[in-house]
Amino acid sequence: MPAIQRAAQPVDWAEDEDYEDSSALPGQQIISNADGTKTVITYRLEDGKKIKTTRKIRTTVVKEHVNPRVAERREWAKFGKEQGNVRGPDISTTTIGENMLFKPSMNWKANQKEEVQSGTDMKTQLKDKKVACRICKSDHFTARCPYKDTLPPMDDIAGTTTASDDVAAPDMNEVGGSRYIAPHLRKGAAGAGDKLGGASRDFGGRERDDLATLRVTNVSELAEEADLRDMFERFGRVTRVFLAKDRETGRSKGFAFVSYAERSDAAKACERMDGHGFGHLILRVEFAKRAA
Amino acid sequence: MRPILLQGHERSITQIKYNRDGDLLFSTAKDHVVCAWYSVNGERLGTYQGHQGALWTVDVNPTTTLLATGAADNTIRLWEVKTGRCLKTWDFPTAVKRVEFSDDGTLLLGVTEMRMGYLGTVVVFPINPDIEATQAAEPLFTITMSGSKATVAAWSYLNKYIITGHEDGSVGQYDGKSGELIQDVQAHEPDFLITDLQMAPDRTYFITASKDKTAKILSVDNLKVLKTYVTDTPLNTATITAKKDFVILGGGQEARDVTTTSSRQGKFEARFYHKIFESEIGRVKGHFGPLNTVACHPKGVGYASGGEDGYVRVHHFDKPYFDFMFEVEKMASAQRQLQ
Incomplete structure (x- = not known):
């Protein structure tokens, strides 16, 4: 439709050339679907390529009933200290507080405690992280390992440099450059901490100092x-x-x-x-x- | 739930009132200014200026045309809500601690302080709802409290009774036409001040808050204690929520007691109790001083609290609030659906 109209009109010479161009884009197409939605097809050029965009749009009318008295009061002019001020909240008198969760419940006291516990940042951050034992590589802390007293850490068995990399790798991936990294996890530290720990174990029952x-x-x-x-x-x-x-x-x-x-x-x-x-x-x- | 903080006052908030449609919020503080706010976004509509002393109380008439305020400058003032113009000033020998319009807006009661040799009184003025009309200068009648002074008062349904809360923890019932004392009940612990008295939406029962750390719901007709809510802190205010069967209580350790009590926490939270089952269902933090007043939106969609810290916090409830039901309530509603 638009194309025909344009052809019938006397066309400016500057536009004319544009119009003759074989790469001219077809106009926007709007199709009304049976289910009440509309399909809008538009074309555009990008890097010399013609791109067709099809969008499906559903229009819903949201009706809000406003009490006429309330609506009238919304229009009132400001007075007193606010006289002459424009509509809308003024940040000097009105601010938005922090978002808070208010969920009534029978046992709200218990829930609140849980929230406090789970709310600590570290816990939530590390919730999805896996714990890997340095001795047996299973999912518990090294300190809790059943083989703690019988086996040396795995990275002591393997080559020192590669081992330290292995240990560091899972943490290093997560930890940004500025974050604290425990000395024994640092590259080049060669598991010094572990070695010390391992060494002390070699003393037998006697603690070093x-x-x-x-x-x-x-x-x-x-x-x-x-x-x-x-x-x-x-x-x-x-x-x-x-x-x-x-x-x-x-x-x-x-x-x-x-x-x-x-x-x-x-x-x-x-x-x-x-x-x-x-x-x-x-x-x-x-x-x-x-x-x- | 994101509270809106209203910072229009420089001193502690003394009372908050929603108008009947719930779109406006009026707050008074000890800084001599009354503020009117849009409750939906916290925008300040204006201020009512003229009082020379700390404001204790505010009320708006049912059509949101007239506003009454009582202050420590010994006056009740009547204002035009829309423009902030002062329409009438009534002078008293002592400070005014509470004002309230009757349900139909034709009467206004005021509670005056007992001080300087004057006894506490409750005065009742006829109100002409026409803004331009001249208001009566003299009260219809005055109730003089010979015993303990009244601290709060409210109208019952159909202006039948005036209910008063007293300094000694008793609640009085007076005839709304003549001011005769009908009965007197020691509802709270003796010598613990009743700090707030708010009517339920239908004005057939009311809630009182007291320094004895409890709030009670009493019937207007026979002053029978229907419900008791026990807390761990002196209460300054209590309100009954519309829509959901909850009550909101507010209080906290007074600033002057902070150094003399052992508890570390001030307990400056709004406490939600179930109205029927009397059990606590949650708290809302935010204030860093005791809560002096809470008011519930007349449609039950939110509430506002004002504290000693000078802030008003306006809350709009979220879905979990409306969804919450006790097990028995859930069962009852399920049964109703089956039928």
Whole structure:
């Protein structure tokens, strides 16, 4: 239809050429279907290709009944402090709050607790992640492995470099570059953590020095290892002081480990230093727990 | 559910009222200003200015033409809803704690404070619904409270009774025509103030909230306690929802008590109870001060709460709210469908 009309009209010479063009696009077609829908076919050119688009459209009329009194009040002019202001909410007086779930239920108290538990970000993030044991590769934590005491980790058996890659791979895929990666998962770390763990196991029943190691927390940011050593050496020979430091700022992270040669010294230190003021903070000293 | 926060007030909210169609919301606060809002989007329609003291109460007449407010400047003012013009000011010797239009909009009651040697009173004014008419200067009658002062009051169905809530936890029933005391019931614990009294949509029963941590539904005719809702915090307000059989209670630890009580949480939540079964079915958080007032949309599609924090939060209920039913209710509705 449109094509015929256009042909009958006197055509501008500039348009004429366009019209003669064999690649001219057919006009839009609208077909009414039996089921009340409409099919709209349009054509367009893209990269020299003719593209046909067929869309099926259903039109529904939504009727809303508005109370005439309410509708009239919607038209009222503003007054008082709002006088002269335009229609629509003003952000200085009206804001939208955070979305919240309100679902009445008989046992809402129990539900609320569950929500709190499942609401923690880590849990939801890791919900679909699989746990793989480093020892037997089945779906439990390494610490819970039944072969924990009998088998060394798999990556110790395999070549060190490939093994560390294997271990790192599942995590590295998920974890972005800026995220924290545990030292033993870092490339090139060659499973140092595991080896240490493995090594300690080789001592047999005897723990390396865990028995005489104190965990000191709530350490001032400005503390140095030497300060701690000075303080703790009063109770006996200190074999090791490790103060956790931020890699970038070089400042203390607020906790440290102090190892004594003798457990009795450690016990004494633990008793005396717990609650001791250091800097502007009060130290908390306890025996280090064995790493799982 | 996404609440709309209304921040038009600078001090704590004292009362919120929806108009009868539910499209407008009126709020009063201690900052001397009354605000009118569109309930659907939280847009402020305007403010009513003129009061010289903290506002305690607001009510709108059934046709949404007149607005009455009571304030600590010892006046009740009548406003034209549409323009914010003050039509009439009634002066009293003491502050006005509660105003309410009767169901037909022809009467207005006001509760005045007992202070400075004056006894608490309930005054009733005739109201001419015509905006341009001059309103009567003198009340039809005045009920003087010789005992404990009234803190709240409301009209029953057909203006038959005036129901009052008192400072000592009692509820009084007065004749709506003459102001005679008919009966008096100790509904709440003695010496615990009744903080709110709101009528059900049909005005045959009402809910009271008290500092004794309970809310009760009483019958208008015989003041019999029909339902009791027990909470763990002093209540400031209670309302009955339309459409669903719920009640909404609000309260919380008062700011001045925060340091003297052991509980860490302020309990500043709106609590939903089932009206019939009296069990708690949920809470809505949001305020960071005690709730001073809650009002339910007359069509039951939402509610608004005002707190000591100065915010009004307007909520529109979601589908789970309307779907919720107790097991017995579900069974009953299934049986009805079978028949």
